[in-house]
Amino acid sequence: MSDKEPVLEAISAVTVFTADMAAAVAFYQRLGFEMRYGGADATFTSFHVGPGYLNLMAGSPPAALWGRIIIHVSDVDAMYRRVREAGLQPEAEPSDAFWGERYFHLQDPDGNELSFARPLSD
Structure with missing residues (x-):
């Protein structure tokens, strides 16, 4: 962890909901997207899109949520501190996920979810 200001590096993924x-x-798949994992019977499917991902989540979004934008940052913990110092309230503290990223979520004023993340190993 460093004391440097975190750098917003790239949009890593966009997650949208699907009813089917x-x-x-x-x-x-007909459009040529390469599936990373999931599938027709899964509740979550991820496709490669260049260096990023398009994720599909089964079901209807909560009332104010359309999906999620995942933004890679240089330092998740420094970004978390920036968010807290700005007076904003993330959903939880940063944590390491089983899919290989350190992350935390934050909703914008309209209820759209932002996930700030960094791969655990580059």
């Missing part, structure tokens, strides 16, 4: 995972998976 099988139809959505078939649609994106």
